[in-house]
Amino acid sequence: MSQVHNWQLGRPMEYPYEAAYPSKQFAFVFNINRCLGCQTCTMACKSTWTFGKGQESMWWANVETKPYGGYPRHWDSKILELLEEADPGGMQWRGDAEAKKPYGTYDGKTIFEAAKSRIGDHQQVALGYLPNDDEWVTPNLYEDVPVGPAGRPDALHSQGTTLPAHATWFYYLARICNHCSYPACLAACPRKAIYKRPEDGIVLIDQERCRGYRKCVEACPYKKSMYRGSTRVSEKCIACYPRIEGKDPRAEGRPMETRCMSACIGQIRLQGLVPIGPDGEWTEDRKNPIYYLVKVAKVALPLYPQLGTQPNGYYIPPRWVPRQYLEQMFGPGVGHAIDAYTRPDRELLAVLQLFRRSNLIVFRYEIEPGPKVWETQTAQGKFELYDDTVIAFGHDGKELFRTKVEEPVYVRPEKHLNSI
Numbered sequence: 163m164s165q166v167h168n169w170q171l172g173r174p175m176e177y178p179y180e181a182a183y184p185s186k187q188f189a190f191v192f193n194i195n196r197c198l199g200c201q202t203c204t205m206a207c208k209s210t211w212t213f214g215k216g217q218e219s220m221w222w223a224n225v226e227t228k229p230y231g232g233y234p235r236h237w238d239s240k241i242l243e244l245l246e247e248a249d250p251g252g253m254q255w256r257g258d259a260e261a262k263k264p265y266g267t268y269d270g271k272t273i274f275e276a277a278k279s280r281i282g283d284h285q286q287v288a289l290g291y292l293p294n295d296d297e298w299v300t301p302n303l304y305e306d307v308p309v310g311p312a313g314r315p316d317a318l319h320s321q322g323t324t325l326p327a328h329a330t331w332f333y334y335l336a337r338i339c340n341h342c343s344y345p346a347c348l349a350a351c352p353r354k355a356i357y358k359r360p361e362d363g364i365v366l367i368d369q370e371r372c373r374g375y376r377k378c379v380e381a382c383p384y385k386k387s388m389y390r391g392s393t394r395v396s397e398k399c400i401a402c403y404p405r406i407e408g409k410d411p412r413a414e415g416r417p418m419e420t421r422c423m424s425a426c427i428g429q430i431r432l433q434g435l436v437p438i439g440p441d442g443e444w445t446e447d448r449k450n451p452i453y454y455l456v457k458v459a460k461v462a463l464p465l466y467p468q469l470g471t472q473p474n475g476y477y478i479p480p481r482w483v484p485r486q487y488l489e490q491m492f493g494p495g496v497g498h499a500i501d502a503y504t505r506p507d508r509e510l511l512a513v514l515q516l517f518r519r520s521n522l523i524v525f526r527y528e529i530e531p532g533p534k535v536w537e538t539q540t541a542q543g544k545f546e547l548y549d550d551t552v553i554a555f556g557h558d559g560k561e562l563f564r565t566k567v568e569e570p571v572y573v574r575p576e577k578h579l580n581s582i
């Protein structure tokens with residue numbers, strides 16, 4: 163095993179291959195607070211890539227209801243249980259956060275390090291398991307099933323909805339492949355059929371080389387590599403790479419976001435490309451919205467960073483959920499992220515307006531200051547709202563769009579009152 167640097171863990175870690183980094187990395191931010199579980203993203207992906215024979219149970223993009231739901235069923239509790247067995251009590255963080263290790267240091271074992279302690283017949287490159295057929299057939303079992311005092315009508319509306327954590331809660335977790343910096347799927351493939359593109363870090367399976375051994379399905383802790391019985395090879399999310407290459411006819415050569423991002427009704431999704439240095443760190447790109455949300459505002463956090471694949475999907479955690487539950491899922495940055503989101507500063511509020519105003523990838527933003535339009539007192543202090551304008555620029559530096567913090571109000575003229 164080689165030593166590679168995992169900035170999400172704040173330490174070097176073991177990985178089967180030497181470090182090799184793309185020049186840019188596909189990355190995305192999902193704002194869980196806004197997801198309504200409509201599954202439009204899920205269907206946008208399904209109708210584009212997985213509508214064929216043998217793909218009936220294949221959902222590259224899915225939305226599951228937490229804490230009970232999961233696709234495949236219980237994927238997260240199963241991998242966490244395996245990690246706990248291999249490294250009892252090990253999943254702990256040390257709070258020495260600084261610029262180079264924004265969440266502190268993870269002291270436990272990753273799935274690559276823990277796999278070494280498994281001896282005998284079942285030697286693995288990454289700790290994992292193969293879900294059975296049943297586990298793949300229910301993409302959103304436990305939909306809208308909450309934690310809390312079920313059957314008590316007063317529970318939800320009395321003390322139940324008081325922040326910081328509701329007594330009765332659930333939330334929607336939208337997921338796609340994280341196009342990880344240290345992909346477990348790639349590490350486990352005995353055919354070397356999986357590769358990471360040097361230009362954008364997208365992880366793909368070469369359909370010609372794959373022989374369907376399913377080692378990637380077993381190793382991916384997020385279970386985003388899937389086996390297709392009709393072709394006997396594995397498949398996974400391809401990050402809609404033709405769109406990112408500007409090949410969609412409507413893109414006119416400009417990089418465009420994926421189908422699931424573009425379709426999002428709740429406007430929870432923003433996707434981009436972040437520049438990567440030779441050491442694997444994100445190169446400072448202060449006005450790139452993804453860089454800003456993850457590295458500067460630190461309002462968006464990786465999903466299960468302790469697994470060690472350095473996933474490139476980031477989530478703004480839901481405000482109403484008990485912190486302990488969120489911390490096991492997103493690491494120790496949860497408290498800061500929720501505080502920042504609950505009382506956003508001027509820049510964060512402006513950047514949040516960029517979500518889903520265009521399907522083209524935003525590479526840079528600028529903010530033009532506007533007038534103060536509102537102020538109030540919150541539990542954390544004074545909050546002031548400015549009607550700033552945020553301007554988005556594309557890959558060639560040209561303006562894509564501009565939008566304001568305050569949503570415009572349209573008054574319907576007093577004619578045709580009975581029409582829409």
Ligand code: SF4
Nearest residue numbers: 339340342346347382
């Ligand atoms: S999420 Fe899974 S399938 Fe996607 S790159 Fe990471 S390890 Fe591979």
Ligand code: SF4
Nearest residue numbers: 197200201203426428
């Ligand atoms: S389309 Fe957007 S709002 Fe609807 S389920 Fe998907 S992520 Fe959530």
